[in-house]
Each structure stands twice: as structure tokens, then as C-alpha cells.
Amino acid sequence: KAGVTQTPRYLIKTRGQQVTLSCSPISGHRSVSWYQQTPGQGLQFLFEYFSETQRNKGNFPGRFSGRQFSNSRSEMNVSTLELGDSALYLCASSLVGGLNYGYTFGSGTRLTVV
Amino acid sequence: DQQVKQNSPSLSVQEGRISILNCDYTNSMFDYFLWYKKYPAEGPTFLISISSIKDKNEDGRFTVFLNKSAKHLSLHIVPSQPGDSAVYFCAASEPGGSQGNLIFGKGTKLSVKP
Numbered sequence: 001k002a003g004v005t006q007t008p009r010y011l012i013k014t015r016g017q018q019v020t021l022s023c024s025p026i027s028g029h030r031s032v033s034w035y036q037q038t039p040g041q042g043l044q045f046l047f048e049y050f051s052e053t054q055r056n057k058g059n060f061p062g063r064f065s066g067r068q069f070s071n072s073r074s075e076m077n078v079s080t081l082e083l084g085d086s087a088l089y090l091c092a093s094s095l096v097g098g099l100n101y102g103y104t105f106g107s108g109t110r111l112t113v114v
Numbered sequence: 115d116q117q118v119k120q121n122s123p124s125l126s127v128q129e130g131r132i133s134i135l136n137c138d139y140t141n142s143m144f145d146y147f148l149w150y151k152k153y154p155a156e157g158p159t160f161l162i163s164i165s166s167i168k169d170k171n172e173d174g175r176f177t178v179f180l181n182k183s184a185k186h187l188s189l190h191i192v193p194s195q196p197g198d199s200a201v202y203f204c205a206a207s208e209p210g211g212s213q214g215n216l217i218f219g220k221g222t223k224l225s226v227k228p
Contacts, residue, residue, distance in 0.1 A: 004157070033215065042220035043158070043203060056215040090157050105157025 002027065004093050004106035012112045018079040021109045025072050025093030031055075032074040033103065034066060037088040046089075049074055050096070081113045117141045118206050120219035129228050133191040137204030137219055140185065144206040148216065149178060149189050152201045161202075162189070194226045 005024040013019050025032050033056075034046040045058035049068035066076040072093075078085055088110050092103040119138045127133045137147075145166040150158035164171040164178045164187065171178050177190045191198055201223045205216040 035218075043205075043216075043218035045215050045217070048215055058215075092157070103160065105159070107155060107157050 004091055004104050006089075006091050006106040006109050008109060009107070010110045010112075012114060013081050014114055015081055015083060017081050018077060019081060019111060020075055020077045021089055021091075021111070023074045023076075023091030023093070023106060025074070025091075026104055029093035029095050029104075030072050031094040031096055031103075032068055032072065033092045033094075034074070034076050035090045035092070036060075037090060037108070038086075043090070046076065078111075083113050086111060086113045116220075117144075118204055118217050118219040120202075120204055120222045122222050123220070124223040124225070126225045126227065127194045129196055129226055130193045133189075133194045133198065133224055133226065135189040135191075135202050135204075135222050135224065137187050137189075138185060139187075139206055141206070141208070141217075142185065143208050144217075145209050146207040147178070147180060147187050148205045148207075149176075150203045150205060150218075151198075152203065152221070158203060191224075194224075196226050196228050199224055199226045 007022045031050045033048040035043045037043045047066050048056040052068045063079045068074045088108045090105050090108045092105045094103045117140050148163040149161040151161050152158040162173050162176045162178050164180050169180050175191055180187045201221040203221045204219040207216055
């Protein structure tokens with residue numbers, strides 16, 4: 001079956017712009033999480049969605065937002081981009097979430113802010 | 115303040131020998147720990163996990179040891195193979211948490227030399 005698909009793979013944006021990243025989970029998976037990976041901070045949790053509801057949120061400013069659609073696809077949006085937002089953004093999906101269920105990661109979207 | 119620490123950014127090991135990757139944590143509330151492996155240009159892949167009620171979990175060449183009193187866990191790979199060369203992330207979860215809301219270390223890059 002198809003894995004977690006993230007689009008686009010690469011993105012270059014200018015400071016002050018906004019960006020929307022997309023994640024299509026594995027078919028049937030209802031839980032989607034987003035992480036930001038940077039060399040300095042490693043992997044940091046952004047938010048988790050389950051059945052269109054945000055279930056958990058990490059410690060990121062309000063410029064970072066997300067949503068999940070009825071088909072479980074998810075988007076995350078970053079407004080007023082800053083240079084420090086340059087990172088690999090990873091999406092992971094799971095059947096229902098919870099530690100007894102595995103999360104599968106996508107390959108990520110590499111965002112560069114110039 | 116970093117709650118999950120991987121103090122060795124890199125580790126080099128000869129093929130066939132043991133690789134030991136270490137991870138320390140500060141939050142005594144963590145009750146579930148996971149290891150992920152990440153190849154370049156791919157998302158992290160779940161490797162092995164351990165609950166805080168155990169002190170050891172084995173899966174083939176991979177064994178995770180947990181020392182709760184020292185707040186330390188380690189991943190042993192025996193024997194190491196060149197295909198094991200990747201970045202390894204340690205992650206932890208609090209009670210009631212989900213795999214979608216994990217706290218990751220910054221990773222250790224393992225190089226296995228033929």
C-alpha cells in the first residue's frame with residue numbers, strides 16, 4: 001500500500017511569506033502528526049490531529065497552524081515566515097494513534113526560507 | 115531545556131562489532147521509549163520500543179536496555195552491518211501520550227565501516 005505522501009518535497013520561500021504543506025496519510029489511517037526537524041533542535045513535535053480534531057499541540061508560536069480534512073489528509077501552514085523556519089517538516093500517520101500503534105513517517109518537505 | 119539527550123552526535127563502528135547508542139532523559143514521568151532510524155532523504159523508521167515496566171527488549175540484532183534509576187537507555191546493535199549506517203533517534207512519551215506526541219533526542223549518526 002502507498003506510504004505517507006508529503007508534498008511538495010522541496011520549497012523555497014522568502015521571509016514574510018506564508019506556506020502550506022500537505023500530507024496524505026496511509027489509507028485508513030486517521031491520526032496525523034507533524035514534526036519539525038532542524039540540525040540544532042532535532043525533531044520537535046508540532047501538532048497531532050485525529051478525526052479532524054487537534055489532539056495535541058507542541059510548543060510553537062501561533063504562526064504555525066494545521067488542519068485535518070474528513071479524508072484524513074492534513075495540511076500545515078506557516079505564516080510570516082522567518083529564516084529560522086527553514087527545516088525539514090515531517091508528517092507521520094497512524095491508524096488511531098496511541099503507543100500501541102505504529103506511526104509511519106513520510107519523507108518530509110524541505111522548506112528553505114531566504 | 116532538553117528532556118531527551120543523545121550526547122554523542124556520531125559513532126563509528128567496524129562491521130561485525132557491537133554498536134551502542136546512548137540516550138539520557140530528565141523527566142521521570144516518561145513511561146515509554148522508542149528508537150527510530152533515519153536514512154538521508156527519508157522519514158524516520160520505527161526500530162524498537164520499551165515500556166518503563168521492563169528493563170530490556172530484544173528484536174533480532176537490536177536490543178534496548180532501560181535503567182530507570184539512572185534515567186538512561188541504550189540501543190545495542192549486534193553484529194553491526196554497513197546497512198545500519200544512519201541517524202538514530204531516541205524518543206520518549208509521557209503517560210497517556212501517543213506516538214504522535216513524542217519528545218526526541220537530537221540523534222546520533224552511526225557509521226558502520228566494512
